[in-house]
Amino acid sequence: MAATSETEGSSATEYVTHHLQHLTQPVAEGGFWTLHLDTLFFSWVAGLIYAAIMYTAAQRASPDVPGRFQCAVETIVEFVDNTVKETFHGPREFVTPLALTIFVWVLFWNLLDLVPVDLFPTIARQFGIEYLRIVPSADMNAPFGLSLTVLALIIVYSIKGKGVVGFGKEMIHHPFGKNPLLWLPNLLLNTVEMFAKPVSLALRLFGNLYAAEVIFILIALLPAWIQWLPGGAWAIFHLLVVPLQAFLFMALTVVYLSLAYEEH
Amino acid sequence: MGLNLTLIGQIGTFLVFILFTVKFVWPPIRQALEEREKRIADGLASADRGQKELELAEQNAAEKIREAKQQAAEIIDQANRQGSEIVEEARQEAREAAAKEHAAAEARIEQEVTKVRSELRKQVSDLAIQGASRILEREVDAKTHAKMLDQLAEQL
Numbered sequence: 001m002a003a004t005s006e007t008e009g010s011s012a013t014e015y016v017t018h019h020l021q022h023l024t025q026p027v028a029e030g031g032f033w034t035l036h037l038d039t040l041f042f043s044w045v046a047g048l049i050y051a052a053i054m055y056t057a058a059q060r061a062s063p064d065v066p067g068r069f070q071c072a073v074e075t076i077v078e079f080v081d082n083t084v085k086e087t088f089h090g091p092r093e094f095v096t097p098l099a100l101t102i103f104v105w106v107l108f109w110n111l112l113d114l115v116p117v118d119l120f121p122t123i124a125r126q127f128g129i130e131y132l133r134i135v136p137s138a139d140m141n142a143p144f145g146l147s148l149t150v151l152a153l154i155i156v157y158s159i160k161g162k163g164v165v166g167f168g169k170e171m172i173h174h175p176f177g178k179n180p181l182l183w184l185p186n187l188l189l190n191t192v193e194m195f196a197k198p199v200s201l202a203l204r205l206f207g208n209l210y211a212a213e214v215i216f217i218l219i220a221l222l223p224a225w226i227q228w229l230p231g232g233a234w235a236i237f238h239l240l241v242v243p244l245q246a247f248l249f250m251a252l253t254v255v256y257l258s259l260a261y262e263e264h
Numbered sequence: 265m266g267l268n269l270t271l272i273g274q275i276g277t278f279l280v281f282i283l284f285t286v287k288f289v290w291p292p293i294r295q296a297l298e299e300r301e302k303r304i305a306d307g308l309a310s311a312d313r314g315q316k317e318l319e320l321a322e323q324n325a326a327e328k329i330r331e332a333k334q335q336a337a338e339i340i341d342q343a344n345r346q347g348s349e350i351v352e353e354a355r356q357e358a359r360e361a362a363a364k365e366h367a368a369a370e371a372r373i374e375q376e377v378t379k380v381r382s383e384l385r386k387q388v389s390d391l392a393i394q395g396a397s398r399i400l401e402r403e404v405d406a407k408t409h410a411k412m413l414d415q416l417a418e419q420l
Contacts (some may be wrong), residue, residue: 027269035306036270039377043274047281054289061296063303077293096294099283138272145274149282 012221019117019217021131022139023124026081036139043136046108050101076104083251089213090161095257098153099250102146106205107246109137113209114242117216137245140202147198154163154197154260161261195257201249208245208261212238388419 023038057073066074080100081092088095113135124132136142158167170184171190212234219231393413 005375024324031266034268034270035273039270040273040277043277047277051281053283054285058289058292061292063299066300074293074297077290078297081294083358093290097290098282100290101278101281101285104276137371139270141270144267145271145278148271149275149278193357193404 006164007081013175018215018219019121020133020214022133023123023131036133038134039072039136039139039142040248041107042112042134043109043142044110046136047105049140050104054100054104058114060168069263076100084254087251087254090221090258090259090261099254103246103250106137108144109142110209110246112136112244113138113212113216114238115116117213117220129222133213135209135213137205138213140159143202143205143249144198145200150201150256151194154194154256157257158260162263166263180248201252201256203247205245209239212241302371385417392416 022036025035025037027033027035029075040156042164053073057077060067060070080103081096084092084096084099088113115134120134133139155167158170162170172186174186174190176182176186176189215234216231217225222230
């Protein structure tokens with residue numbers, strides 16, 4: 001399905017870089033003021049599919065015997081809720097829906113990585129769209145969008161769980177001690193730790209999916225008759241990575257929130 | 265690559281879907297799950313109770329059957345005993361009746377014998393008187409010697 005065997009040297013590089021180019025839309029001057037329309041579009045699509053499935057299940061929810069669809073959704077919801085229950089010992093009215101959104105949404109993002117790399121770009125070219133990347137988790141903006149929201153929630157839950165004073169005290173008293181001389185190092189360390197959390201969350205997901213996407217693109221450069229072997233092997237391995245990364249993002253978010261919420 | 269305005273868009277999208285889940289998805293599903301959990305727990309409990317009741321009923325039934333068997337055995341025993349008693353009584357009665365009859369017959373025979381004997385004695389005494397009167401050739405006054413003759417007859 002690719003422009004393959006005759007691509008060599010610079011054309012191969014071109015092929016890869018072309019596939020790593022986002023569909024961008026500048027909205028103002030400066031590098032920051034651009035939108036990745038493809039990332040926005042496909043994460044919206046994934047989110048709408050998620051919302052539709054969940055809404056249908058929620059409308060049909062009843063204590064009677066569930067059907068197959070209902071059972072599948074409830075299995076996922078209960079799995080997420082149990083993960084939250086084990087880690088987070090506060091009220092779950094917000095945390096479980098948050099974890100559920102993260103898990104399923106990121107799962108759908110990652111699943112887009114299993115779509116053949118040239119399928120959507122080829123279709124898009126028929127409509128005059130030159131660049132297209134469909135995997136939101138392989139665009140740094142999407143994972144950071146999640147993890148920065150999580151950072152905000154960590155701060156909110158810290159204040160909710162310990163109060164403003166308690167949170168502030170923890171920032172300057174831990175981990176070295178309460179001596180005023182140690183306040184600055186404590187604060188520095190805690191700040192670094194706090195910002196390391198969303199960075200590590202986002203980069204873990206981004207790195208895994210970006211690397212996977214690049215490898216799929218490289219496989220697409222192989223001669224057509226052999227692609228099934230590395231492509232199949234990598235796709236099967238990737239089936240493990242896709243839910244694992246979604247689960248890790250969700251589980252770590254819950255862990256961070258419970259650390260923020262509870263005294264330690 | 266790199267961060268840009270998309271990040272803000274993604275954060276907005278994320279918030280929309282979180283709020284959607286918080287408002288429309290999680291509450292009904294959680295409620296349904298909890299209610300079903302309760303129903304299942306109730307069902308299991310009542311199944312347990314039913315099992316116990318069944319066991320109890322089975323025990324009761326076994327007890328009743330055992331009692332009934334025992335009673336039946338007692339009744340049969342009693343009946344056997346009564347039967348043999350009745351037979352024994354009947355035998356006893358028969359034996360007693362036979363003995364009475366026997367005694368009565370013996371008494372009758374004795375009477376007969378006595379009667380016959382006294383008649384015989386009378387005849388003998390008459391014969392003796394006749395004989396004696398023939399021998400003496402004169403009439404013996406029966407009335408005068410009646411006493412002596414009676415004594416004679418007594419000795420027979």
